[in-house]
Amino acid sequence: MPKVGMEDIRRKSLISATLKTIQERRSIDIRVSDIARAAGVSSGLAHHYFGSKDRLILAALRHLLTDFRRLVLRRLAEADSPRQKLSALIASSLDETQFSDATVTAWLVFYAHAQSTPEARNLLRVYVRRLQSNLCYNLRPLVGNRAPEIAEMIGSLIDGLYLRQALRVEKADAAFARTLIENCLNRFLDTAPMEGQDHAV
Amino acid sequence: MPKVGMEDIRRKSLISATLKTIQERRSIDIRVSDIARAAGVSSGLAHHYFGSKDRLILAALRHLLTDFRRLVLRRLAEADSPRQKLSALIASSLDETQFSDATVTAWLVFYAHAQSTPEARNLLRVYVRRLQSNLCYNLRPLVGNRAPEIAEMIGSLIDGLYLRQALRVEKADAAFARTLIENCLNRFLDTAPMEGQDHAV
DNA sequence: TTTTTAATTGACTGGTCAATCAATAAAAAA
DNA sequence: TTTTTTATTGATTGACCAGTCAATTAAAAA
Missing domain, CATH: 1.10.10.60 (Homeodomain-like)
Known part of the structure; x- marks a missing residue:
């Protein structure tokens, strides 16, 4: 037909x-x-x-990632200051749809899949690295060379909250997760030295 | 024979x-x-x-969890103060063997597996809840009723660092991960009000 | 109109594997 | 010694499924 x-x-x-x-x-x-x-x-x-099935699955992963990227870019565009951009990055990872049961499950499934599938692993690594460098770039004016460490922290927090959300039966609220990260970030901004370092990381 | x-x-x-x-x-x-x-x-x-294969796999998961629990208990026993116990909890999750490629891979694989296998999910939920209540219990004397929030944060950080470790090619050092979490925790201890709350979580 | 070409199907093949089972071997008990 | 019991194997069965292919349909091009 x-x-x-x-x-x-x-x-x-x-x-x-x-x-x-x-x-x-x-x-x-x-x-x-x-x-x-x-x-x-x-x-x-x-x-x-x-x-093949493999290629179809990779296409689905690529789609998930592209969708996410679109969301990030949209939110970033609405933000002006570095501080706002940080919030935009956090908010796009933990927006209501991204933090939904279905989406969170898909992410976890793909993460595990990537362990044994080089091409999936590469796709995910690109995504992680991009988020990381976005965070870092916007953290630098605020916390100087502690930026990489704090970026790693925020990134890990996001991923960890996803992992736990996937396991929960009573799903947590996305707003709760956002607040948690914002609180954490604020702690580092309030008292963080603009330049200058304390501990090696 | x-x-x-x-x-x-x-x-x-x-x-x-x-x-x-x-x-x-x-x-x-x-x-x-x-x-x-x-x-x-x-x-x-x-x-x-x-x-069956399923039961064998569950037995393997149970073994992983028991091993981990043993490690936690041993480290907890060596700690005296709540603050030390917090460090013991962090250190056992991020000790060199736990943070190794093999172990981290196994955790991730089981987490994903738990999405579709109720019995595995229950096992993992017990583990998460136990860690959570341990953290909470030892946080309470230090940060009062912000304990649940901070416990969630530390727990998520641990899981997130695992997830990212699983994806990395050049594996990160366990000590790096521990330091990151300790730094984060310290921020909340230094300035945290003993009692009294600000934001609802 | 006729021909070509893109879209689509579902039956079929070949390979894979979990689970079963009948057979065997040898230690332990009688 | 004979009998029982435990440990162990590997061939076999049956189900499942990815991927192939020949056949069919109808739009589009000639």
Whole structure:
């Protein structure tokens, strides 16, 4: 039933069906046929467009990351000062949709998947590094050369809150998580020496 | 070849073979026959003693958790003051062996596995809750009713540092991670009001 | 209209693996 | 010694599933 230009539509719907299936099954151990059914097509078509299950899964990860990046950029654009940009970075990681059960589950599943899949690992590493350098860049005017350490702290806090959110039955509120990080950050800003260092890190 | 009392030996060696296999493959997607080979027995024997792959994997998780708990208790016993106990809790999570590539990988793999396996999830939740209440209990004399918030922060930091360690190629030093958390904690101790609250959390 | 070409299906193949089971071996108990 | 009991194996079964392929449909191009 070929209406030309279906490819793009199918690819997109297969990719979101993949995410949806991973989220519902709470695992990466899913069948291509399930994904295809969720997208309303045959399993053959999934292979036709993506070649293999692995590549389809990578495409889904890439999609998750791109979505997130879009969110970050949008929020960053609305912020003026470094301090506001820091809040924008925190807020985009811990915005209500990102901190939802489905999204958090997907992240965790992909993180684990990346352990045994070099290409997934690289994709995630890029994302981590980008967040890290964003944080660092905006921290520098505020805390000088303690920026890398504090960036690492904030980044770890975000990831840790995700991990714990994934495990919780009664999901925590995204606002709670944001406040927690902001509080922590403020502690370092209030009293932090503008330049000059104390402990090596 | 029955020398009586083999059961205990086999169970133990199958459990550590399971952990080892998960760590080597960096995945929970492993074959019973691989585990058995690593333990030097047939795959039939693994089923004989554990009934199913699932139960063997749960036993491995339980073993990881018990090992960790033993470490925590040992370190706690050596600490006298609440402040020292906090450091003991941090140090046991981020001790050199716990922060090693193999261990960190196993944790991440199990965390993801727990998303789709209720029994694994419960085991991990118990571990998180126990750490949390330990932290909280020892924070209370130092920071009053901000204890829960700060405990959540430290717990999240630990988990986040694990997650990032798992992703890194050049593994970070455990001492670096400990220092980072101690620095953060100190910020809250130095200036924290003994009682009395500011923001709701 | 005829031909080409993109889209799509679902049956099929081949490989993989968890779990079972009947058989065997030898220590321990009688 | 004979019998029982425990330990152990590896071949086998049955289910599952990724990926392939030949066939079909209908839009688009000629």
